[in-house]
Amino acid sequence: MELPVIAQEAPKAGGCSAGSCGSSATQMNGMSDEIRVRVQDHPCYSEDAHHYFARMHVAVAPACNIQCHYCNRKYDCANESRPGVVSELLTPDQAVKKTLAVAATIPQMTVLGIAGPGDPLANPERTFETFRQLAAKAPDIKLCVSTNGLALPDHVEELAKHNIDHVTITINCVDPDVGAKIYPWIFWKNKRIHGREAAAILIERQQQGLEMLVAKGILVKVNSVLIPGVNDEHLKEVSKIVKAKGAFLHNVMPLIAEAGHGTFYGIMGQRSPNPAELKNLQDACEGDMNMMRHCRQCRADAVGLLGEDRGDEFTMDKIEAMEIDYEAAMAVRAELRAKVTAELDAKRQKAKAAHAPAAPQVVQFMPHPQKLALAGPRSGIPGRQSPARRVLMAVAGKGGLVAVHFGHAKEFLVYEASAAGAKFVGHRKAEQYCAGDETCGDGESVLDRTIKALDGCEVVLCSKIGFEPWGNLEAAGIAPNGEHAMEPIEEAVMAVWHEMLAAGKLEPKPSTAKCA
Amino acid sequence: MALEIIESCVNCWACAPLCPNQAIYEAAPPHFPHFLIDADKCTECVGDFADAQCVAICPIEGAILDELGVEMNPPGSLTGIPPERWAAAQAEIAAR
Numbered sequence A: 001m002e003l004p005v006i007a008q009e010a011p012k013a014g015g016c017s018a019g020s021c022g023s024s025a026t027q028m029n030g031m032s033d034e035i036r037v038r039v040q041d042h043p044c045y046s047e048d049a050h051h052y053f054a055r056m057h058v059a060v061a062p063a064c065n066i067q068c069h070y071c072n073r074k075y076d077c078a079n080e081s082r083p084g085v086v087s088e089l090l091t092p093d094q095a096v097k098k099t100l101a102v103a104a105t106i107p108q109m110t111v112l113g114i115a116g117p118g119d120p121l122a123n124p125e126r127t128f129e130t131f132r133q134l135a136a137k138a139p140d141i142k143l144c145v146s147t148n149g150l151a152l153p154d155h156v157e158e159l160a161k162h163n164i165d166h167v168t169i170t171i172n173c174v175d176p177d178v179g180a181k182i183y184p185w186i187f188w189k190n191k192r193i194h195g196r197e198a199a200a201i202l203i204e205r206q207q208q209g210l211e212m213l214v215a216k217g218i219l220v221k222v223n224s225v226l227i228p229g230v231n232d233e234h235l236k237e238v239s240k241i242v243k244a245k246g247a248f249l250h251n252v253m254p255l256i257a258e259a260g261h262g263t264f265y266g267i268m269g270q271r272s273p274n275p276a277e278l279k280n281l282q283d284a285c286e287g288d289m290n291m292m293r294h295c296r297q298c299r300a301d302a303v304g305l306l307g308e309d310r311g312d313e314f315t316m317d318k319i320e321a322m323e324i325d326y327e328a329a330m331a332v333r334a335e336l337r338a339k340v341t342a343e344l345d346a347k348r349q350k351a352k353a354a355h356a357p358a359a360p361q362v363v364q365f366m367p368h369p370q371k372l373a374l375a376g377p378r379s380g381i382p383g384r385q386s387p388a389r390r391v392l393m394a395v396a397g398k399g400g401l402v403a404v405h406f407g408h409a410k411e412f413l414v415y416e417a418s419a420a421g422a423k424f425v426g427h428r429k430a431e432q433y434c435a436g437d438e439t440c441g442d443g444e445s446v447l448d449r450t451i452k453a454l455d456g457c458e459v460v461l462c463s464k465i466g467f468e469p470w471g472n473l474e475a476a477g478i479a480p481n482g483e484h485a486m487e488p489i490e491e492a493v494m495a496v497w498h499e500m501l502a503a504g505k506l507e508p509k510p511s512t513a514k515c516a
Numbered sequence B: 001m002a003l004e005i006i007e008s009c010v011n012c013w014a015c016a017p018l019c020p021n022q023a024i025y026e027a028a029p030p031h032f033p034h035f036l037i038d039a040d041k042c043t044e045c046v047g048d049f050a051d052a053q054c055v056a057i058c059p060i061e062g063a064i065l066d067e068l069g070v071e072m073n074p075p076g077s078l079t080g081i082p083p084e085r086w087a088a089a090q091a092e093i094a095a096r
C-alpha cells in the first residue's frame, strides 16, 4: 500500500497550509484523510481521543546500540519519552501478562508500546516475542515501537508481519556534523564507532528505515529532542525532510538536562530550552509538518490515560495474582470502543457542521466547546480576519474542563486564542523547574517556578486559586481567572478572549509579535 | 586470558548476546543484579572478532576489566565527559 505524501509544499508563512482547511482537528492539519482516520482515535496523537483512550509501555528492551549525550545508561533514558525513572525490566512473558491484566482492568487501554529502557530493536528477540504473543492473544490492542533507527532497516520486514500500528523514530539531525555533537558513539558491525563517522551511519540508517516503513504503509512518527545551540535551527530542516519522506507527525520535545542525571549534557552545563523556545520552534516547523503538541514525555512504563499514571496498580507481584479472562474483557473493550468512537464521531460531525458556513466572522462566538479549537486554518493571518491579536492562556484542566485548583495543577494546558478559535498548543509542567530538592535553586519557591513555566501566557484559567498565587501571578503580568470553573476548556478560553477583546486589550502589540 | 565484569555493570544485557562463547551470564544473588564473565569460557574474542564484543558495546566506563584489572573503557572514553569535570560535578552534588 502506498501512503500519500502528507502535505504538498506548504506556504512558508500565512495562507493555509495544504490540506489543513476544514480539517476536523487542529493537530491533524495537513494530514491525509486516510492517515487521519488511522490516528484519530489514538490516545497519543489525537487531542480528542486522549481523554477517552489510554496507552501503556512495557520495559522489555534493556540493551542499547548507541549512546546519546542526553542519556545516562545508569538510569532510564531521560528523553525519548522516558524521563529518568527506573522501570521494572520485564521478560516478554511478564510483559504480555501485564498488558493483558491492564487491558482487562482498563478497557480504555488501546495501545501498547515498547520504548525501552534501551532500544527495542537492539533487543529484537525480546521485543518481537512480546509483539508475537500479543498479536495472537489480544488482537484488539494496537502495537507500537520506538527506536533510534540504527537497527531499523533490518527489522522492517518483521515489523510489518506483526501488524505494528506505528513506529516512532528519534531523529535529532540529518547532518553528521550536528550528529557528532549529540552521539558520541554507536555499536555497528561488531565495532564501536565514534564521532562524525558514527553519526553519519546512524543518520543514513534512520532515513533508510523511515523510507522502508513508509513504503510498507506503516505509520511513522518522528521525535526530535530540541537541544539549544546544537540542533535548534537544524530541526526545521529535519522537519522538512521527514515530512517529504512521509512521516505523519513530528514531535519536538525539550531536552531534559541536569547535572544530577549524570549525562554529558547535564555535566557539561548544556541548558534545556525554555517553553517559549520550544513553542517558537514548534511553530516554525508546523508550517511544514504536523506537530504533536500534547506529548507529555510519558514514562516508558506508565499505565493509564496520558498524564494519569496508574502504574502502581500493576506491579509484577500484583499481576501474578490476577486471574484474567481476556475473552470476556475483549467484549467489554469492544463495547466501550464503539461507544467512544460514536461519541467522537458525533463531535467531529458537529464540528464540521459548525465550521462549514463560510469564513469565520471577526468576533464570532461559537458556543460549542470542542469545536472552537477545530475551527479555521491555524495559519490565518490576524490582519486578514481581525486585528485582534492571539493570546496564550494556560489552563488547569482535566477531562476537557477547567477543573483543577491552581495549586494542585501538575501541568497546564496551553491554548492560543484568536478570532479563529482556541487552539491547543502545548503543555507546561508546574514542576518543570523542580526535579527534587537537590536541583532547586535557592530561595526560589515552587510558585515562582510555576510562574516562570507559564512565561508568555497572559491568562491562567483554573477552578480555584489561593490569595498568594493570585497576587504573584498578577505581579508577573498573568491574569488569574477562576470564573470558568467546570466549563469546557475551549469555551472558557474563548469567553475570556472575547472579554479581553471587548475591554480593548487585544490591540496588536508589536512587542508581542510572537503572539500576534 | 579472560575479561571480568565488575559491580558497576548496570545489567543492561547488551553484551551477553554478542559473546561468541556464551561466557556472559546474569549473576545469581547476592551478586544480582549484574552480569559476570565465566573466565573459563572467555577468549577475549580472539579469533572471532577484532574487538572484544562486550567491551565494544558496554555503555558503562570501568565496568569491564582485563586480567590485570585495567579498565577496558577508561573514564571519559565513552561519555566524552572529562574525568575532572565529572569529579567536580559529583563533588558539587554531594555538597548540596
Ligand code: SF4
Pocket: B002, B003, B018, B019, B020, B021, B022, B023, B024, B037, B041, B042, B043, B044, B045, B052, B053, B054, B055
Ligand atoms: S571478551 Fe569476548 S569472549 Fe570474553 S566475555 Fe567478552 S564477548 Fe565474551
Ligand code: SF4
Pocket: B005, B008, B009, B010, B011, B012, B013, B014, B015, B016, B035, B054, B057, B058, B059, B060, B063, B064
Ligand atoms: S554491557 Fe556492560 S553494563 Fe551492560 S550488562 Fe554488559 S557489562 Fe553490564
